Amino acid sequence: MSQADATQAAPPKREKLFTADGTPLRKALERANRRRKLTALALVGPLLAFILIFFAFPIAQMMWRSVDNPQIVNALPRTLQALDTWDGQGLPNEAVFAALHADMIEDLDRPRREQTIGPLGIRLNYELSAARSAISRTSRAVQNFEAPYSDAFMDAHRLWGQPELWRIIKREGRPLTLSYYVAATDREYDEAGNIVKRPENRQIYVSLFGRTLALSLAITFMTFALGFPIAYFLANMPMRYANLLMIAVLLPFWTSLLVRTSAWIVLLQQQGVINELLVNIGLISDANRISMIYNQTGTIIAMTHILLPFMVLPLYSVMRTIPVSYTRAAKSLGATPWTAFRRVYFPQTLPGIGAGGVLVFIISIGYYITPALVGGQSGRMISNEIARHIQQSLNWGLAAALGTMLLVGVLVLYWLYNRLVGADSLKFG
Amino acid sequence: MSAPEKRDGFVVFDGVQKSYDGETLVVKDLNLSVARGEFLTMLGPSGSGKTTCLMMLAGFETATHGEILLDGRPINSVPPHKRGIGMVFQNYALFPHMTVGENLSFPLEVRGLGKSDREKKIMRALDMVQMGAFANRRPAQLSGGQQQRIALARALVFEPELVLMDEPLGALDKQLREHMQFEITRLAHDLGITTVYVTHDQTEALTMSDNVAVFDDGRIQQLDPPDVLYEAPCNSFVAQFIGENNTLNGIVKEIKGETCIVELDGGEVIDAKPVNVQKVGERTTVSIRPERVEANKSRLDDDAHTIKAEVMEFIYMGDVFRTRLKVAGNENFIMKTRNAPDQVRHKPGDMIEIGWMPTDCRALDHA
Ligand SMILES: Nc1ncnc2c1ncn2[C@@H]1O[C@H](COP(=O)(O)OP(=O)(O)O)[C@@H](O)[C@H]1O
Ligand SMILES: [Mg+2]
Numbered sequence: 001m002s003q004a005d006a007t008q009a010a011p012p013k014r015e016k017l018f019t020a021d022g023t024p025l026r027k028a029l030e031r032a033n034r035r036r037k038l039t040a041l042a043l044v045g046p047l048l049a050f051i052l053i054f055f056a057f058p059i060a061q062m063m064w065r066s067v068d069n070p071q072i073v074n075a076l077p078r079t080l081q082a083l084d085t086w087d088g089q090g091l092p093n094e095a096v097f098a099a100l101h102a103d104m105i106e107d108l109d110r111p112r113r114e115q116t117i118g119p120l121g122i123r124l125n126y127e128l129s130a131a132r133s134a135i136s137r138t139s140r141a142v143q144n145f146e147a148p149y150s151d152a153f154m155d156a157h158r159l160w161g162q163p164e165l166w167r168i169i170k171r172e173g174r175p176l177t178l179s180y181y182v183a184a185t186d187r188e189y190d191e192a193g194n195i196v197k198r199p200e201n202r203q204i205y206v207s208l209f210g211r212t213l214a215l216s217l218a219i220t221f222m223t224f225a226l227g228f229p230i231a232y233f234l235a236n237m238p239m240r241y242a243n244l245l246m247i248a249v250l251l252p253f254w255t256s257l258l259v260r261t262s263a264w265i266v267l268l269q270q271q272g273v274i275n276e277l278l279v280n281i282g283l284i285s286d287a288n289r290i291s292m293i294y295n296q297t298g299t300i301i302a303m304t305h306i307l308l309p310f311m312v313l314p315l316y317s318v319m320r321t322i323p324v325s326y327t328r329a330a331k332s333l334g335a336t337p338w339t340a341f342r343r344v345y346f347p348q349t350l351p352g353i354g355a356g357g358v359l360v361f362i363i364s365i366g367y368y369i370t371p372a373l374v375g376g377q378s379g380r381m382i383s384n385e386i387a388r389h390i391q392q393s394l395n396w397g398l399a400a401a402l403g404t405m406l407l408v409g410v411l412v413l414y415w416l417y418n419r420l421v422g423a424d425s426l427k428f429g
Numbered sequence: 430m431s432a433p434e435k436r437d438g439f440v441v442f443d444g445v446q447k448s449y450d451g452e453t454l455v456v457k458d459l460n461l462s463v464a465r466g467e468f469l470t471m472l473g474p475s476g477s478g479k480t481t482c483l484m485m486l487a488g489f490e491t492a493t494h495g496e497i498l499l500d501g502r503p504i505n506s507v508p509p510h511k512r513g514i515g516m517v518f519q520n521y522a523l524f525p526h527m528t529v530g531e532n533l534s535f536p537l538e539v540r541g542l543g544k545s546d547r548e549k550k551i552m553r554a555l556d557m558v559q560m561g562a563f564a565n566r567r568p569a570q571l572s573g574g575q576q577q578r579i580a581l582a583r584a585l586v587f588e589p590e591l592v593l594m595d596e597p598l599g600a601l602d603k604q605l606r607e608h609m610q611f612e613i614t615r616l617a618h619d620l621g622i623t624t625v626y627v628t629h630d631q632t633e634a635l636t637m638s639d640n641v642a643v644f645d646d647g648r649i650q651q652l653d654p655p656d657v658l659y660e661a662p663c664n665s666f667v668a669q670f671i672g673e674n675n676t677l678n679g680i681v682k683e684i685k686g687e688t689c690i691v692e693l694d695g696g697e698v699i700d701a702k703p704v705n706v707q708k709v710g711e712r713t714t715v716s717i718r719p720e721r722v723e724a725n726k727s728r729l730d731d732d733a734h735t736i737k738a739e740v741m742e743f744i745y746m747g748d749v750f751r752t753r754l755k756v757a758g759n760e761n762f763i764m765k766t767r768n769a770p771d772q773v774r775h776k777p778g779d780m781i782e783i784g785w786m787p788t789d790c791r792a793l794d795h796a
Contacts (some may be wrong), residue, residue: 328489329522331509333536340510343535347526360451 036364059407066400069177070171075116076103080173083166088193092166097149104142126395127168127179134159167193170178180401205385205402209409212381215299216364220311222304223360224353227311234312235319249312252305261373264302268293268374294376296329301376303364310363311356318352354421382406437501438462439623440486440591445495447481447647455481457647459495463625463640465590468617470626472634473644474670479627482644483593486625488512499591510539514736515584515592515622519599521576523568524772529555529579530564554586555579557616574605581613581790585620592617595627610637632670635659643667650665659718664705668716675717675762681706681792688787690734691715693795695757697736700787705794719765721789724773724781740763740775750774754783 003126017025073080078099086092115175117139124131134157145152153160171193172179182195183189186203188197201238230249234242252260268275275289284290292298322345330340368383382402389399440463447456454566456478463469484490496503498578504512524532533554539549555561558578559636568576577597584592594613598606614637617624628634635642642652643666643718651658651667662668669676679693681703689703691713701715723729724738741760742753750766752775756762764783766772775781 323520323522325518325520325522326524328487328509329518329578330483330524330535331489332487332512332514332516333539333583334510334513335535335539336510337508341541 062400063404063407064400065396066180066404067176067178069123069172069175069179071116071119072173073175075107075120076100076169076173078103079169083170083173086170087165088167088170089163091161091163094148096166097153097160098147099152101142101145101149104139108139108143122394123172124165124168126183126398127160127172128165130159131165131168133157134165142352148197153341164191166313167191177397180397181405183398184401184405205382208380208382208385209405211296212365215296215303215379215381216361218300218304219307219364220357220361222300223308223311224357226304227308227315227356228349228353231312231315231319235322236324246316250309253309257369257373260306261302261370264298264305264374266295268298268301293374296375296378296379298374298376299371299379299381302370303367305363306370307360310359314355314359315349315352318349318355322348339345350421354417358414358417362414365410366406439465439500440540440625441496441498442482442486443496443498445482445492445497447478447484447485447490452491455647456485457491459647459649461642461649461652463623463701465623466621466641468614468624468637470628470634470638471644472628472631472641472670475629477644479629479644480595480721483595483625483627487514487516501585503727508564513589513591515587515589517580517584517592517594517597519596521568521580521597521639523576523579523583525568527567528564529560529568529571531565532568532579533564533583533586536583540587544583550586554582556586557581558612573600573764574609577609578612581616585616585622589622590682591623591625593625593627596629597626598628598630598633606633608689613637635671643670645670649754660795661704662716662791665714665716668791668793669796671762673719675719675722675756675759676796677715677717677757677759677762678795679713679715681709681711681713683707689792691792693736693757697757699732699736699790700785701790701792702788704791706792713792714794714796715790715792716783717790719763720749721785722762722764722783724752724764724766724775724783725747725757725785726782729784730786732744733784733787735782738781738783739766740777740781742777743775745774754781 019025019028076099079096082096082099083092084292104117107115110116117135121132121135124135129280132211136158138153138156141156145156150160159165167189171189179189187195188198207234230245230267234249237245265272269275270291271290272293274292275284278284279286279289292301326344326348327340330344331337335343365381366383367381368387371379371381372384372387375384383406386399386402386406389395389402435513440461442461444461445456445459446454448454459482461469466789471482473479483492485492488504488507492505497505499512499514517518523529526534527535530551533551534547542550551564552561555564558574558581560578560582563571563575563579568579577600580597584594597613598609601609610633613624613626626634626637635658638655640652640654641658643658644652645666651663653661658667659672662671665676668674677691677693677699679691679699681689682692682698683690683691684703684706687702689701689706690696690698691701701713706713726735729735736756738754738756740752744753745750748768750768750772751759752764752766754762754764
């Protein structure tokens with residue numbers, strides 16, 4: 001209502017309009033549109049629900065997991081309270097050990113599925129490698145402990161005598177934590193609780209992010225360099241031949257991943273077709289066979305092949321809509337074929353290049369299976385590390401932190417692209 | 430229209446043929462000469478090969494056979510960008526990613542002109558088409574008529590001697606089209622450039638051109654100034670294609686010099702001027718313009734043959750009356766009379782007698 005008043009107060013003063021039966025025009029229009037809106041909602045509803053349940057919700061969950069930290073709070077409420085007064089120097093006093101004892105005893109009485117000591121061990125192990133065995137060994141013996149508890153605990157496992165474990169318990173005894181992000185950026189806490197860089201030999205993730213970025217850029221450029229001429233060729237040939245050739249471009253979509261990968265291995269390995277050929281025609285010596293697979297080269301070659309259609313399709317659909325008359329006009333105005341291409345044709349393909357580039361880049365930055373199969377050690381990307389933490393090391397918090405950083409990174413790049421080029425100029429097809 | 434004398438025109442097509450598929454000829458033996466400064470229009474139905482001819486002249490298609498000369502030099506092997514021919518395309522082909530000013534600057538930049546020269550020429554060209562205030566707009570921000578003007582300015586800005594236009598006004602509404610027809614002819618004459626203009630609109634061709642080449646089936650059917658084309662079409666196709674036209678079919682009965690007598694299929698006898706008929710007994714289609722049909726006997730020669738007609742429909746059009754008649758079995762015979770005080774307004778069902786000057790009734794080939 002206030003908005004209606006505002007528009008009516010606008011300079012060219014207009015009277016409120018009514019329909020023939022006296023309802024305000026605005027209301028009548030709204031009523032007429034409501035049905036259409038409901039129909040539209042019903043049509044997109046299923047997809048919307050699908051996306052919410054299987055896309056938006058898991059992403060939100062992942063982001064939550066990267067900071068969620070309930071294990072210590074749940075397992076050691078008394079200990080944390082007793083630790084409140086500890087200054088972080090030396091070992092905590094007997095009261096803290098007594099509280100720890102009480103917490104662990106209480107946990108033993110809980111039904112098995114609600115026990116909190118197991119998760120506590122896993123959680124502490126992320127921060128300190130021996131912590132899990134210390135916890136489990138202690139919890140098996142805790143029933144027989146007698147005061148003074150500090151000696152009993154230190155007898156059960158030497159780790160209880162180390163201030164570091166206590167510092168971790170105190171620091172991470174909060175429902176939310178930053179520690180996964182600290183680890184994901186190759187950092188750690190020092191004794192005073194400051195965030196510092198890890199020793200060089202234990203830094204992995206930052207350089208892995210860098211490598212992922214570089215590989216993705218290389219792949220994007222390769223698909224562009226190979227895809228642009230193909231798309232141009234396709235767009236300028238009669239439809240029936242173009243369709244036939246398009247099938248050849250789309251072929252990677254239709255072959256099974258394993259078949260494709262085996263083909264790459266047959267071709268590219270040290271004893272593979274290409275190396276054999278080069279050795280046989282004497283271009284390289286037997287000792288200097290080129291390694292083209294299980295390294296970055298392998299990742300780039302295979303992913304360029306797989307992602308080529310994502311570049312060719314938007315380019316093709318943009319080029320199809322550029323009439324020949326533009327190039328002809330440029331030539332009739334005196335431009336050489338090259339100038340006509342560079343100054344008139346090429347700029348009009350930019351929406352396609354942008355769309356293809358964004359597609360290929362975003363897909364490849366999160367690509368997982370191909371680098372895992374043909375990338376070896378040096379061709380691994382950040383997604384492989386995420387998968388390792390999900391499947392093997394079972395550090396889901398760290399995986400979530402890495403995943404969230406990847407997601408935010410992609411969003412930032414997209415935002416940058418939008419600022420520089422304008423996303424509304426993208427043409428996906 | 431003999432070939433040798435015509436070879437010294439500014440633009441010459443000499444025995445040009447064109448085939449796209451190696452099976453059919455789209456252009457069949459085209460001979461054409463355009464004088465310097467002439468405004469020549471290629472007129473013809475869609476698919477008659479007009480665009481193909483223009484594209485061969487511009488260099489975007491190669492002639493399968495024959496030679497094209499520009500200012501006496503054969504240009505078959507000169508690439509398009511070296512021909513220096515200005516061109517206006519049907520969809521204007523303004524570069525969408527450049528402003529109007531940049532569009533006009535383009536031909537000057539590729540010719541290596543300095544910035545101040547360019548700006549001077551661009552302003553002059555824009556003023557010429559009354560678009561001086563639009564240099565910073567993008568083509569998409571202009572109306573169809575404005576885009577048309579810019580396309581024209583761009584084709585002229587580098588001062589070519591020859592300009593080609595392929596149905597440049599096809600996308601405009603009637604009023605704008607008529608206005609632009611006038612503008613284009615004025616500019617072409619003021620600048621003294623040679624223009625080859627393609628259209629399928631005969632009014633456009635008649636009002637704009639010095640000469641019109643009527644195309645059909647890959648051949649020039651007639652090449653003449655507009656008045657000759659309208660008043661003296663040399664075959665049935667041209668008569669039908671240009672202006673409104675009444676036709677009657679019959680057999681030549683008698684030829685005596687400048688007139689002949691034709692017996693129509695219904696048995697009526699009329700006078701005609703033999704144009705495309707050679708001998709007595711030949712079938713012919715006679716053609717009469719609606720405005721040359723006369724129902725008032727006092728305006729006809731005493732010995733003129735007249736013919737019975739039944740009025741089918743009378744349409745009052747303000748300045749003229751349009752009367753549809755049934756003549757010798759043809760129910761679509763049109764008579765156009767000026768709205769004068771003494772003019773009779775016929776009613777459907779009236780039986781009248783009509784006639785014409787023998788020179789206005791042309792006996793052509795049987796269509
Ligand atoms: N690029 C082409 N390839 C094959 N056939 C063509 C091509 N361009 C035109 N044609 C054919 O040539 C004939 C003449 O076309 P065109 O010169 O465009 O006629 P107009 O401009 O008079 O309408 C048409 O039958 C058309 O189908
Ligand atoms: Mg055409």
